[in-house]
Amino acid sequence: MSQETEKYDLVLRGERVLTAEGIGAREVGVKDGVIAAVEPLGAGLAGERVVEIAADEILLPGLVDSHVHVNEPGRTEWEGFASATRAAAAGGVTTIVDMPLNSIPPTVDVDALEVKRGVARDQAHVDVGFWGGAVPGNTAQLRPLHEAGVFGFKCFLLDSGVPEFPPLSLDEIETDLAELKQYDSLLIVHAEDPHVIEEAPQPDGPVYANFLASRPRSAEDTGIKDVIDRARSTGARAHILHLSSSDALGEIRDAKAEGVRLTVETCPHYLVLKAEEIPDGATAFKCCPPIRESGNQDLLWEGIADGTIDLIVSDHSPATVELKHPEGGGFDVAWGGISSLQLGLALVWTEARKRGIALERIVELMSAAPAALTGLQRKGRLEVGKDADFAVFAPDEAFTVDIANLRHKNPVSAYAGRELTGAVRAAYLRGEVIDGVAPRGRLLAHGVD
Template identity: 75%
Template sequence: MTDHEADFGSAPSRYDLVIRGRALTSAGEARHEIAVLDGRIARIDASGAGLDADRIVDLAADEILLPGLVDAHVHVNEPGRTEWEGFASATRAAAAGGVTTLIDMPLNSIPPTVNVDALNVKREVAEPQAHIDVGFWGGAVPGNTAQLRPLHDAGVFGFKCFLLPSGVDEFPPLPLDEIERDMRELASFDSLLIVHAEDPQAIETAPHEFGPGYAGFLASRPRDAENAGIAAVIERARRTGARAHILHLSSSDALPMIAEAKADGVRLTVETCPHYLALSAEEVPDGATAFKCCPPIREEANRELLWQGLLDGTIDLIVSDHSPSTEELKGTGDFGTAWGGVSSLQLGISLIWNEARTRGIPLERVVSWMSAAPANLVGLTHKGRLEVGADADFAVFAPDEQFTVDVHTLRHKNPVSPYAGKSLTGAVRRTVLRGAEVDGETPRGRLLRRGDA
């Protein structure tokens, strides 16, 4: 048996599926034949090997096979706020963007995922609707420390908390003393705390002069708030030895302290999002509340430093933070009243590749930030990579195809996006989940638990 052949006893003479063409494996881009058996990658051979299968797919000359993307930061919102988003619409949108695995946030659903009963409710709702594989984060809120271990044992991938109000009353913020207590609890069974790190005092003392202008909103969520929040998380992770993850990094000012903490051995990981890497404060039109998110989209110079943080490894991964709402809540035209969240689940790889290619960043770096890195964060070692033994999850990507974003063709529930009318290069043409193409009609996704292999 070679390194590129799964252990099925003797090598099969015929597979379920063979895909032939350019493919991006851990060894880089080359022409391959990739064989699938029972939903897993069974063999990877050089082009011309002549592998036989019940179904053989030849990629077009302008297509490349990528590992299915993993999005570890998605607000599906069902049950409770299904008019904002739901598992059927969210997983269709994800699949249309090459995402084959998503991890759902514990809010803004009702009930939030802060105990095992609530987790079971969410699973019951999700299971018959999922077009891709779905896992779940638990929530850490005041008073639920005793629920953390049961949720961990039930299979959540870690626990989310906020340092400041989340925007929904049923998911309140966690004071710093409780964060430290929860970190010690999570360290005892090596779970992960993921943190929306903006300091509430810094937000309270910032100016709050809202309206249609973006500058007022940006001033209300200053970098100092994010920097202080991240510093507080690092301090407590350092003291407790717990694993901590900084969500949706927006402030480039925090990069030096993050790099120092990592160098010191603090168990810290960091994500950022397409909206911080593809958009800038200078381009937000008056009244364009589709751009509102927290922490906010910052200036162009800040954006370039975030890209540098990705390249030097200070930032570990890119996820969507898909946080939709209804058109009525999002489109008020007033940055003080509009819901804060960006809908981009379907567009992530296109947005990031569109930006990366102009900076000379190769596609394999982009894919690693959006597939293997988020899979590693949640411990799904069989996801997000084209390797023998991994799940046969693929995205067929045309890196040179150009298109213009039409919000009415996006699959998420409400046609609102700051990318409306934006021209992009790089399109997902097909998505494959465990060897079967996702058609958007028949849900074939599975519910994932921590420790699944």
């Protein structure tokens, strides 16, 4: 059957459709949940359903967020697969990869992975993959987890905040990197050096400056250097999570130029929020590593512009109101984490457009790049052969963040009342609108399309 007479399940038409060639007037044909045709607008693709993208909207590939703490099972009162994936879809995120900790049991062996898959299977409104965990004593579990489909392995250099997920020593990291090198898996690292933090001033009460001093840039810089050294010596793949210290950018650039197999992410909160603007006692802003000063933020944006930073993901790390807002607003005892899964694109785009960074670049960092990191071949781009995952985005629509409109479980947000530009009006998963009612998400496994 010729393209001219073929009838697609869905056709989307718009003056602004973002593909690898940029934003242009195009028609997209979807068949059996897959992008089957991308043609210039006016090609006349026929569909059982036809959607006209409005003049003020852009059709984007669905975003991929490779750093999400869903926390279910075990701490489902913090978050769960139903609420997290609804929030993801509302933000144009059509694929998430769930972190191995804060749930109980943590994903440190195949049995725990199957428990997590079991609770996620019938609740997910977007596609969901899983990271494994690397903790002391589970090196022998890494290969079975890899073969079971995890996308790589998360570890900490210091206390994770939950007792069931202890940190690795540098010798253990080197051992695990050598193990993962055998099957080209990936170690993703929370790289803050524990010794530097032990020697830093202790956080004290509600003063944000005290908390910031307790997690100095030098802790990250030292931790990142140590990870780079082990990645260099083993030849394995390493990924630096949630970069907040701009001082580490030079070390990262040099390592990449040398050929160390290193990738780096940062998060919306480091690109948007500023230490100088955080009120004392405002524990909704607590995260680790911390939100730093405006000058540091400017340098992170330079790292995005020059390609040193590879991707932007949420590090969505929710908690209950009680854990986030203890009496007295003490940064020393509040849970550290920012909930931004629903707001990531709007947050980053609002700031990027002020800095003259194109939407195409932001989408690359939030869709194609995390898909590449995790090896998700069918995700991240709007092109023939990929899953028909889309976000309909109105880049000029302004809105005020209202906690009541956020889909994650607990009404805590560092962005409450913030004015943003860029609204996600719809999201599609394999050609179907995500309605937040009927869960259509699939569970993804590394190496399985």
